[in-house]
Amino acid sequence: MDIIRNFPLFTIVLSLFSGVLCTMLKGKTAKNYTLIYEGVLIVLTACVLFYTVGNGSSFTYTMGEFPAPWGNEIRAGVLEALTALFFLVILFCSVMAGWKFLIIDIDESKINLYFTLINLMTAALMALVWTNDIFTGYVFVEIMTLTSCGIMIVREIGRTTLAAVRYMILNLLGSGLFLLGIVLLYDITGHLLMVPMRETIAGFAAEGTDMTSIMLSLGILTIGLSIKSGLFPFHFWMPDTYGWSTPTSGSILSSLVSKAYIFLLFKIYYRVIGPSVFEALPIRKIIFVLGILGMVFGSVSAMRQKNINRMVAFSSAAQIGYIYMGLGIGGIDGYAAAMFQIFAHSVTKSLLFLTTPRLSEVSGHSLLFRNLQGSGYRAKDAGLVFLLCSFSMVGIPIFAGFSAKLNFATAAAGAGSYRILFFTMIALAVSSVLNALYFIRTCIRIYTSGRGGADIYAPGLYEEANARPGSDLPSGETTVSGSEEPLFSRLDYWIPAAILTGLNLYLGLFSWQTVGLIEKGLAMFP
Amino acid sequence: MIETLLTNYEEAAAIILFGIGLTMLLFQRNLIKKLIGMNIMDTGVFLFLASMGYIEGRRAPIITDGIQDVNAYINPVPAGLVLTGIVVSVSVTAVMLSLSIRLYKRYHTLDLDDVYILSRHQTEDR
Numbered sequence: 066m067d068i069i070r071n072f073p074l075f076t077i078v079l080s081l082f083s084g085v086l087c088t089m090l091k092g093k094t095a096k097n098y099t100l101i102y103e104g105v106l107i108v109l110t111a112c113v114l115f116y117t118v119g120n121g122s123s124f125t126y127t128m129g130e131f132p133a134p135w136g137n138e139i140r141a142g143v144l145e146a147l148t149a150l151f152f153l154v155i156l157f158c159s160v161m162a163g164w165k166f167l168i169i170d171i172d173e174s175k176i177n178l179y180f181t182l183i184n185l186m187t188a189a190l191m192a193l194v195w196t197n198d199i200f201t202g203y204v205f206v207e208i209m210t211l212t213s214c215g216i217m218i219v220r221e222i223g224r225t226t227l228a229a230v231r232y233m234i235l236n237l238l239g240s241g242l243f244l245l246g247i248v249l250l251y252d253i254t255g256h257l258l259m260v261p262m263r264e265t266i267a268g269f270a271a272e273g274t275d276m277t278s279i280m281l282s283l284g285i286l287t288i289g290l291s292i293k294s295g296l297f298p299f300h301f302w303m304p305d306t307y308g309w310s311t312p313t314s315g316s317i318l319s320s321l322v323s324k325a326y327i328f329l330l331f332k333i334y335y336r337v338i339g340p341s342v343f344e345a346l347p348i349r350k351i352i353f354v355l356g357i358l359g360m361v362f363g364s365v366s367a368m369r370q371k372n373i374n375r376m377v378a379f380s381s382a383a384q385i386g387y388i389y390m391g392l393g394i395g396g397i398d399g400y401a402a403a404m405f406q407i408f409a410h411s412v413t414k415s416l417l418f419l420t421t422p423r424l425s426e427v428s429g430h431s432l433l434f435r436n437l438q439g440s441g442y443r444a445k446d447a448g449l450v451f452l453l454c455s456f457s458m459v460g461i462p463i464f465a466g467f468s469a470k471l472n473f474a475t476a477a478a479g480a481g482s483y484r485i486l487f488f489t490m491i492a493l494a495v496s497s498v499l500n501a502l503y504f505i506r507t508c509i510r511i512y513t514s515g516r517g518g519a520d521i522y523a524p525g526l527y528e529e530a531n532a533r534p535g536s537d538l539p540s541g542e543t544t545v546s547g548s549e550e551p552l553f554s555r556l557d558y559w560i561p562a563a564i565l566t567g568l569n570l571y572l573g574l575f576s577w578q579t580v581g582l583i584e585k586g587l588a589m590f591p
Numbered sequence: 592m593i594e595t596l597l598t599n600y601e602e603a604a605a606i607i608l609f610g611i612g613l614t615m616l617l618f619q620r621n622l623i624k625k626l627i628g629m630n631i632m633d634t635g636v637f638l639f640l641a642s643m644g645y646i647e648g649r650r651a652p653i654i655t656d657g658i659q660d661v662n663a664y665i666n667p668v669p670a671g672l673v674l675t676g677i678v679v680s681v682s683v684t685a686v687m688l689s690l691s692i693r694l695y696k697r698y699h700t701l702d703l704d705d706v707y708i709l710s711r712h713q714t715e716d717r
Contacts, residue, residue, distance in 0.1 A: 227710050
């Protein structure tokens, strides 16, 4: 079964190849091709996961068989395989469920190019997950930045252009800092591969020399990646970016792109710096505090929104705060809780971004709360899915969000510091209450018809608003109400919704299995 | 302090360039100036890498006269990193410039503050 050792590289190369291929295909063929090849990638990654779990050890793939410290390496362990698998499943679901809106939002001649971008982004995602070399990490971070900008601006409205410019400026700032950080680390250690770097840094830590330089470079690098992933106070670009792009893009950007940066950062903390050295640095405390502030302020901002997509986007800021808080708690439990939160949040948030457009299309294509009243009755499936996702975000037992919060609490209790325990508990409590306030409020809104029925959406009321902004379709053509749609095209939404809800329940009900896998992965991570 | 800066003047210049670029990227309102800032920032990093990779008196690691001693050559990796970085920087700049063109076509200004104000008056907020 040694051929499985090649699979991680296959996932990257196949994605790059598919990106090129999609430029030559027609729109719908490109989409079908993308779905099929993503299915293949899922199978390949699942094989890697079973292989590493079965073997009980990770493996390293050396490019061109140049041994460390010279060659470029890919490394696959349980954690990488699990993360890649989750990312690919979510990508698959996003592409499938967003298709209906994609053909409205994008010019028909450009649809295949959209899939080119998606495939290149898949390559970047896979490379960031598998790579063992931080400069390769940098290159694919930039590819990810460019492709994420691309999938945002394909919907040609002024809002997305402005959002993309702001997103790019902040991301370039982040990339610049990240590049400086890794160059400084390279300067200090003389290596780019993660394992030799860690050995050198462990040597410095034992002697106590050069720790200031290491801390400085790690700090610069952390700021860079936290700008890109949207940690408080760098979260203000999120709502425009996620809220105005086409649903597939919104779902991918919120649930995969920011998580991939966090995964890379975590890898650098754990595999380059080493957990023992990292936990002694003050950076850990800073990201702990910023994570907690993000949890609270992200939710506060979310509460003030009048637009459902912006609310969901700001809630991402809060959820990313959770992940950083987990990294800040430290210890195997803390890291495992952070990783679990990455999965739990990706599964929930992607489905939320795929569901809100369904609620909006039965409400005159408006995303404003006042127009969404009663939309849960008009699009019954979307309403139900939104309700379930909200339960998960709030942290109601049996859903993934609850298990994630429970993991954080357990990790904080085991961290051995009363201060960490105190602040984590307070933050979890406050954040849960705030989450409940705005998500449950939204659920009530979509399931009530307003006072006296005056502000229920009535067909025809929003005629001028019915075309999704930026689409060239004549008005009226896009107002397919949820119930009139043929069953076959509804499967496009039902299948991904069922997969993601199933995953959500699986993470909630059988969280110990995933946590067990994550801990197994962490054990073989160094 | 000054002495350290003077001996490592290349690195000091690189970091100063990085700082100038970062400040421009953050505080300039004009999009094109922001992009210039980004390029200066990247150039700073490349200068840093290039100066680190060069050791006076040593040559590029291509064996022509049979000298196999490691100490006769410099490490080629930083130069490779600079090249990769330049490619990345060029492609990012190209994408950003095309974005600027699109922004200009829509709002007829490159001043981001003005664009932001203009975008608020749009009717897309629903």
